[in-house]
Amino acid sequence: MKKEEQTSISELQAQQNLSRDNHYIPQMYQQGWSDDGKSIWEYKTLAPDERYPAWHLGPMKTTGVWKNLYVRVSDGTEHDDFEHMFNERFESPAMDALKRAREGTPLIEDDQMLLSRFICAQHVRTPGFYFASQEVNRPYFEAALTETVEEICSGKRKPRANEANTDTQKTGTKFNELVPVSMTLVDYDKDHAGVKFEATIGKGAWLFEIQHHLDDNSILMQTLCSYTWSIVDAPEGVAWPTCDRPLVLGAFLPDGGTTCVYGLKEAHILLFPISSKKLLATCTEEQLPLQFTASAEGARMFREMIVKNAFLYVYSSFEDDEIQKIRPRVIDSKEATRIANELGAWYDIYNEQEAPLLGRDPIITDQRKKKEP
Numbered sequence: 170m171k172k173e174e175q176t177s178i179s180e181l182q183a184q185q186n187l188s189r190d191n192h193y194i195p196q197m198y199q200q201g202w203s204d205d206g207k208s209i210w211e212y213k214t215l216a217p218d219e220r221y222p223a224w225h226l227g228p229m230k231t232t233g234v235w236k237n238l239y240v241r242v243s244d245g246t247e248h249d250d251f252e253h254m255f256n257e258r259f260e261s262p263a264m265d266a267l268k269r270a271r272e273g274t275p276l277i278e279d280d281q282m283l284l285s286r287f288i289c290a291q292h293v294r295t296p297g298f299y300f301a302s303q304e305v306n307r308p309y310f311e312a313a314l315t316e317t318v319e320e321i322c323s324g325k326r327k328p329r330a331n332e333a334n335t336d337t338q339k340t341g342t343k344f345n346e347l348v349p350v351s352m353t354l355v356d357y358d359k360d361h362a363g364v365k366f367e368a369t370i371g372k373g374a375w376l377f378e379i380q381h382h383l384d385d386n387s388i389l390m391q392t393l394c395s396y397t398w399s400i401v402d403a404p405e406g407v408a409w410p411t412c413d414r415p416l417v418l419g420a421f422l423p424d425g426g427t428t429c430v431y432g433l434k435e436a437h438i439l440l441f442p443i444s445s446k447k448l449l450a451t452c453t454e455e456q457l458p459l460q461f462t463a464s465a466e467g468a469r470m471f472r473e474m475i476v477k478n479a480f481l482y483v484y485s486s487f488e489d490d491e492i493q494k495i496r497p498r499v500i501d502s503k504e505a506t507r508i509a510n511e512l513g514a515w516y517d518i519y520n521e522q523e524a525p526l527l528g529r530d531p532i533i534t535d536q537r538k539k540k541e542p
Contacts, residue, residue: 187240188252193295194233194413194484195260201271201444202411202486203229212483214498217505223498224488232482233413235296237516241376243346243528251376255290258383263287270400271444273460284449285394288416288441293382293389296512297414297480299375301431316344347377349526372519373527392433398441398449399457407468408486411442412479419474427470429478440471445486481508 203209211225211232239251266280267287276284292298344350353365368374382389403409418436420428430436433453442448448471450457463471476483476495483492 187247188249189237189240190230190234191236191238191240191252192234193238194415195255195291196229197260197264197267198291198411198415198443199229199233199484201442201447202484204486210485210488212485212489212492212498214479214481214483214496215505215508216498216500217502219500223493226488232484235512238296239294239376240516241347241373241527242520242524245524245528251379254383255294259287259290267443270398270449271447273400273402273447276400281396281398282394284398285396286390288449289390289393290383291441292414292416293379295414295480300480302375302378303370305431342377342380344377346528347380348373349523351526369523369526371523372515373523389433396439396451396453397456397459398451400460401448401450401471402460402462403446403448404462404465404468407463407465407472408445408489409442409448410445410472410475410483410485410489410492412475412484413482414478414480416441417474417478427474429474440474442475 199209200206207228208226209229209232211227212223213221213225216223239249239255241248241251263283263286266276266283269276269280270284349369351367353367354363381387384390417440418430418433419438419440420430420435421437422428433439437453439451439453440448441450450471472491473495476492479496483496485492
């Protein structure tokens with residue numbers, strides 16, 4: 170068999186073996202709420218009509234998952250490097266630390282750091298984070314585009330298919346390898362012409378944002394790794410739920426209430442449930458005991474923040490009726506359909522509008538008017 174044929178067969182096999190069922194809530198995390206290691210109770214915060222049950226006991230492999238969520242394209246070839254990156258850099262290294270925290274045994278050296286890294290990855294990889302960050306991070310993407318344009322114009326960077334580097338911990342995949350950049354030649358006035366650069370803020374931009382936040386030197390990663398996490402036991406008769414946006418950034422209001430916020434700067438307390446009986450917590454203003462049992466009032470407050478922080482799903486080890494009182498589900502056919510369609514068609518839209526421009530030199534469109542001789 171010729172070398173070229175061997176390469177083609179190898180590439181075809183790689184495409185067929187892509188990780189397409191992408192769990193944004195990993196099954197190893199869901200285990201903390203599963204009695205049989207296979208199923209978990211799921212509460213829907215939004216439904217198209219009343220026929221959909223509020224609670225559903227289903228297999229872990231079918232919840233917190235979306236087809237092709239992290240699959241990306243470069244120069245016409247699909248890659249599942251983000252899925253592997255989540256597992257290799259964050260999930261697998263944290264498994265032993267997570268097990269010790271769930272058992273309530275003392276954490277050993279590096280456990281705090283490994284848990285912080287896992288929490289950081291879990292925070293930015295969810296659809297809930299994507300929807301919340303769209304407008305907030307637009308100025309950041311404009312700055313990244315400006316930097317890319319300057320490097321292209323100066324000749325320091327040319328987007329090529331072989332620039333992709335899956336080892337994001339060292340160098341990362343470049344902005345214009347993930348986010349489609351187009352170039353258009355335009356007339357500014359009758360005597361001057363210029364180049365207009367545009368970038369699509371879609372799936373590729375979200376993947377670039379994930380990569381940015383998961384860099385060891387990012388502000389988010391550095392801040393989370395600077396915290397000391399406490400193990401908080403649920404009091405007798407109380408269970409911790411979790412949700413599809415499991416890192417809770419909570420703030421205390423002047424009236425004694427609480428709210429969930431977007432940024433670390435606004436947060437007073439951070440919560441990360443790890444099982445129905447244990448959660449990790451850290452306070453930005455004071456050091457909490459390394460392990461303690463929450464008071465009845467504290468448990469009520471923590472449960473409220475976890476449930477209110479959910480995007481579409483709350484998870485529990487049983488059909489917890491109190492959750493419906495904290496957050497009555499919304500029946501809205503239009504909104505439920507909009508979100509389902511946006512996520513359902515996301516990869517198709519990405520393939521049509523973004524993928525053709527990725528992993529290659531920007532396509533240059535000439536819109537200049539022809540000058541009279």
